[in-house]
Amino acid sequence: MKKILFLITLISQTVVYGQDCDCTSNFEWVKETIEENDAGFQFVIDKKGEEAYEQHNRRIKDKISKLENSDGCVDAINKWLAFFRSEHISFKRINSVQPQSENKPSNQEIIESYKDWQKVEIDLDEFKKYLSNKEQPDFEGIWATGSYTIGIIKKEDKYLGFIIEADGVYWTPGQVKFIINKDFSSTYYMRDHSAQNIELVELIGNNYIETGIITLKRISPDTTTEPEIERYMKAISAENPYFEKINNETTLLRIPRFWGPVRQKIDSVINANRETILSSPNLIIDLRNNGGGSDRNYRELIPFLYTNPIRVVGAEFLSTPLNNQRMLDIVNKDLYGLDEEVKKWAQKSYDTLSKHIGEFVNLDEKPVRVTTLDTVLENPKNIGIIINEGIGSTTEQFLLAAKQSKKVKLFGTTTMGVLDISNMYFVKSPCKDYELGYSLSKSMRIPEMTIDDKGIQPDFYIDKEIPKYEWIKFVTEILNE
Secondary structure (H helix, E strand, C coil), X not given: CCCCCCCCCEECCCCCCCCXXXXXXXXXXXXXXXXXXXXXXXXXXXXXXXXXXXXXXXXXXXXXXCCCCHHHHHHHHHHHHCCCCCCCCEEEECCCCCCCCCCCCCHHHHHHHXXXXXXXXXXXXXXXXXXXXXXXXXXXXXXXXXXXXXXXXXECCEEEEEEEECCCCCCCCCEEEXXXXXXXXXXXXXXXXXXXXXXXXXXXXXXXXXXXXXXXXXXECCCCCCHHHXXXXXXXXXXXXXXXXXXXXXXXXXXXXXXXXXXXXXXXXXXXXXXXXXXXXXXXXXXXXXXXXXHHHHHHHHHHHCCCCEEEECXXXXXXXXXXXXXXXXXXXXXXXXXXXXXXXXXXXXXXXXXXXXXXXXXXXXXXXXXXXXXCCCCCXXXXXXECCCXXXXXXXXXXXXXXXXXXXXXXXXXXXXXXXXXXXXXXXXXXXXXXXXXXXXXXXXXXXXXXXXXXXXXXXXXCCCCHHHHHHHHHHHXXX
16 A cells, blocks of 8 residues: 555646746756755766756756747647656646637637638539549548548658548548658647647558547448458557457457556456456457556556565655645645545655655665465466556556466557656746646666666567567467467
8 A cells, every 4th residue: 555656647736936937047046946856866967967968957047048939848848748758747838728719719719810721622412423443442532530521631751641531620521631751751740730740651451541649430432441450440549458268268358457446447347257268268458559657557457467475666755845735735635535544645755755865765664565365366368568668657567466477468569658757747938828747756666677768678579570469469379379
C-alpha cells in the first residue's frame, strides 16, 4: 500500500511567482521550478556537466529573446526541458474556456472563413461506380472515422482525402481533410484546419487505414476483412480491457492502460473469466501502447504469473514544499475517487516528507520490497506479454516484475523507456496560461540498472517482416509449440 500511488499524475495549484506573462518570464519560472523541485535535475547535471547545462541555457535564452510573439514559446521551453529527458516532463499552454460573448463567431462566419479551402470537385455516384470496378483495394475508397465520412481519390502521385459528411461548419463537403504523399507521409488537418504532419500512413489489410492520429474503416467498396486484422483492430483501438479465448489452449487479456479508475474494469474482466484462464495452459497479455498509470491496477495479474518471490526496487521522493503539496492534494481533494486508505497513506507521507526538506526520502522505508505468494498456479503454464514502443512508465514497472517469473516471455519491440525519473506532478504558471509537468521521484535502481531512454527489450523480437496484425497469431503459435 505504501507505493500505491507511484506514478499517479496529479494537478496542483499555481506556484507563487512574479506576474509577468511573456516567454522570458515563463522560462525563468520553469527553470527555477525544475532546478528546485525536479527529482531528476541533479542526476542529469552530474551526468552531463555544468558547462553543458550552461551552454544549453544560453542557446534557449537566445532563441526566446528572438521570438516576436508567444507562438514559439512552448516549443522553445520544451526544447530546454529535453535536456533532462524525453518523457515525464512537459510544458504546454492551457486551453482556457472562452466565455460566451457577442464576439463569438456564428456558424455561418466559421463556414465563410474556410470557404476558399482546397476542395475536390466530384460526382459521388460516379466515384462509387469507379470504386466498384477496382480490382485491387488501395487507399482509394469511402471511409469512416468518428463523425466523418471521407472519400479518398488519387490525383497524380498523391491521395486526397475529402469530406463527404462532417459537422457542416468547420468542415463541409468536398474540402480536403488530409493528403497522403508518394512516400506515404501525410498532412492531416485538424478541426480548426491546423496541419499535423504524419510520418507514415499504413493500409492495414483491405479495410483499415492507420495514421497515428486517426483510424479509418472502409465503407465502400465492400471487401472481405481477414479475421486476424479484425482482431488486431479491436485490440489496438480498445479503450477498455477485454478477454478473448483464442483457442482451446490459449486465452488473451487485452489491457490498453493502467490509468486511474480502470482498476475496477481490469479486475472485473479477470474475475469474470478466471476459471477459463486457470483451465488454459497459455495466456497472452497484450499491453501494446499502454503508457502507464498506477501500480495498484496490475495487482490482480501477479498471481497468474507468480513462480518465485518478486523483488521491486523502490524510489525516493524529493522533498520540497511544492512537491509535498501533492500529498495534501490527495488528502483534501476528491482525486479519482481515492479511498480513505490512500488518504491515510498520503497524510503519513506528507508528515514524513515535511521533516526532510531538500532531501530524497524513501517512503517505503526499505529499498527493496519482496512480494511472496503462497501458491504457484498450475495454469497458465506459459505467459506471453506483447510489448512495443508505446509502453512506458507503470507498465514498464509491471514488466520488471513479470520478467522475474519463470512462466513469462516478452514478445514485440523495445519499450519507451520512461521509468527511472517518474511520478509526475503538474503546476500552473503564475499567469495560469501554461502548465509545467515534472517528476517527484527517482528510482533506487539508478545508476546500476537504468530504463530511461533505453527501454525494456523483448525476449522474442518481432521483426518488421511480421505485420502488426499478425503479432497475436505469432505469439499464439510460439506458446502452443
